[in-house]
Amino acid sequence: MTITANRICRSLRTLGLLTALVTLSGCASVYLVDNQVQSYARWADRASAPGVPVVIPQPPQVFRFERLPSQRAGQSASGGQDELEKLTTLALGKVGWTPAAAGTAAPWLVQVSASSLRLPRAPWESPYDAYWGGGFGPGFGFPGQGYFVTGTGQVIWAPMFPRFETPYYQREVSLVIRHAASGQVVYETRAAHDGRWNSTNSLWSAMLDAALRDFPAPPEGLRQVNIEVPR
CATH class of the missing domain: 3.30.160 (Double Stranded RNA Binding Domain)
Incomplete structure (x- = not known):
């Protein structure tokens, strides 16, 4: 009985997977x-x-x-x-x-x-991603800004990384x-x-x-x- 039940469960899972794939392929066929x-x-x-x-x-x-x-x-x-x-x-x-x-x-x-x-x-997208400071040594950045602060406390401006x-x-x-x-x-x-x-x-x-x-x-x-x- 256990073997039969396991087979049924596997069959149902396979059927569900095939159904999902068909559904996804149908959605992808139109825009x-x-x-x-x-x-x-x-x-x-x-x-x-x-x-x-x-x-x-x-x-x-x-x-x-x-x-x-x-x-x-x-x-x-x-x-x-x-x-x-x-x-x-x-x-x-x-x-x-x-x-x-x-x-x-x-x-x-x-x-x-x-x-x-x-x-x-x-129109709602920013031309830049948030920039987090780096450079040499420890530091921290200001998200969305073009600055980072080095471990010595020096504030350095750097262009933010462009978005793809x-x-x-x-x-x-x-x-x-x-x-x-x-x-x-x-x-x-x-x-x-x-x-x-x-x-x-x-x-x-x-x-x-x-x-x-x-x-x-x-x-x-x-x-x-x-x-x-x-x-």
Whole structure:
């Protein structure tokens, strides 16, 4: 009975270990892109048409991209803006909006922009680790300061040891939709994400999907939209 019980216990432990490994591998297969999203819908101009009910366009819809002068020059013209618009096309396709065929009119104009700021470290991290005195002979240090006191009582300034830093990124993507005939802005949305993930198409796609969450009738106010991205 004891041998059998021991075998059962070992089997259960093995099963538990395998389950934990599967769970960990599943967690490692995706990463989370947490976005702060704020959207504004104005499908009807109530100032110019009071009392007119808001008609929200239902899919399918067609659109055409428009660019600011700054997006037609420099790095944007060399491919960065093209790539961003390709990712935006995929994101809009998920909500039933597709690009108009060449040479045909489109009722909607879409402008997309993105920004990325690379920081050497997260905003809450110190550029230096606490420094504890050393030198020759006994002494003591002041944590977080660039000083130490030797055994003779001499105060010596020394630069604190630099932290091994990991870059931190602050990113934002923004979409503006205009009514082509009137030029009126009918929809505006942006998603912001801070984190250490490197820039990839999957990351930007997740931010675009977050920005278009609840399109075309989003809730009011700032909200968090989390998107899981396969590694």
